[in-house]
Amino acid sequence: MTALMIQGTGSNVGKSLLVAGLCRAARARGLSVAPFKPQNMSNNAAVTADGGEIGRAQALQALAAGLPPHTDMNPVLLKPETDVGAQVVVQGRRLTTARARDYARLKPQLMDKVLESFGRLTAAHDLVLVEGAGSPAEVNLRAGDIANMGFAEAANVPVILAGDIDRGGVIAQIVGTQAVISDADAARIRGFLINRFRGDPSLFDDGYALIEARTGWRGFGVVPWFGEAWRLPAEDALDIAEGGRAEGLHIVCLRLSRIANFDDLDPLAQEPGVRLTMLGPGHAIPGDADVVILPGTKSTRGDLAFLRAQGWDVDLAAHVRRGGHVLGICGGYQMLGASVADPGGIEGDPGTDPGLGLLDAATVMHPEKRLSEVSAEHVASGTAFSGYEIHIGRTDGPDRARPFARVDGRPEGAVRPDGRVAGSYLHGMFRDDAFRAAWLGGFGARSEARYDATVDATLDALAAHLEAHLDIDGLLLAAG
Known part of the structure; x- marks a missing residue:
């Protein structure tokens, strides 16, 4: 060994x-x-x-x-x-x-x-x-x-x-x-x-x-x-680079208290034409936001209460009235519906909470967790992409008749009739360069980043950085 x-x-x-x-x-x-x-x-x-x-x-x-x-x-x-x-x-x-x-x-x-x-x-x-x-x-x-x-x-x-x-x-x-x-x-x-x-x-x-x-x-x-570390998937939601840009498509992600799989946002942070804001508690959703993303969470009902405590439910309703767009991913998708029910107490005390009512759908939690890598097609653009599912709960309702994507021919996610509010259980979609370009293009923004290639090149640079400053031979000798 x-x-x-x-x-x-x-x-x-x-x-x-x-x-x-x-x-x-x-x-x-x-x-x-x-x-x-x-x-x-x-x-x-x-x-x-x-x-x-x-x-x-x-x-x-x-x-x-x-x-x-x-x-x-x-x-x-x-x-x-x-x-x-x-x-x-x-x-x-x-x-x-x-x-x-x-x-x-x-x-x-x-x-x-x-x-x-x-x-x-x-x-x-x-x-x-x-x-x-x-x-x-x-x-x-x-x-x-x-x-x-x-x-x-x-x-x-x-x-x-x-x-x-x-x-x-x-x-x-x-x-x-x-x-x-x-x-x-x-x-x-x-x-x-x-x-x-x-x-x-x-x-x-x-x-x-x-x-x-x-x-x-x-x-x-x-x-x-190592100054290029921001190009690698973030370990903590606080580590996601916002870019500091004053212009570009303004995407605001709500930093929920139990935010999960937040590296979904990393590829967007690397796009020169995107201004990404990771919005923390105590701050109102900016009036100039073009798209608000509700990310995944480990406790959907708990973070619904957290979201309401920040007044973000009111801000989201106003954002949509102004013509803004909303995307919910996984737990964020569940929040957008009419209700979230957890009869078995899987994520906390049993009960049902009202959702944000921005999608005509409802979620019921089930003990079986869905874990799978998927190949999908984005319905709005016809773009094929890859992602993964990692969630409990099933969501259904009239807005499911307009799916966000198709996975093996079956509908996935939901879109409101006016197209301004959408939800999906698929994580990792923004890592796919083709999908990211198509999704951003729907808002008039260009995609220039090549995410996976950038991550791989950054890992090479990190290895070279360590080779230059550590005694790698000595470390290998210490390992035996």
């Missing part, structure tokens, strides 16, 4: 991007490499070829490795549904919904599944690059841990600790981590790296040497800020 785990001094220190870049770098060296994350918490999921779901970050890492996404790459995925509970997805399939305290009792049985998936990957590849979650310094969570040192110990995997200098205090991040973890866990760490340095890295030479002296760990390099 050859594997290496990148753990971080905290959340969002760039672990996902580091693993993606290292996967591409290892692949360029002729190695068969696979990504792995034992436990991920994210509502941004990807559908896999084997009919399951994993975190979107692992799907990007799989792309970097030249592999199709597989459920073994992220055997435990937690998808928050409420402030205290999350859906637990194990090897691509929903197991249960658990509150935090209940999930802690589940962990021992989940470790077997984690190690099973990891074993299959290590048997099939020369190298497995593992991404941790959060930080090993969260020693209060060490007992039963399956995401960081608990996994590393069980699988006997060496660890590299990544610190984020852009946050400040990186010396304390790394030295402090060593101070609070056990001697046995500290001995598993082979060294550290510094991520996201702005300016001349040599200015940190003294700090770098101090960390080596205080910890006894060797440094593997200082990675400067």
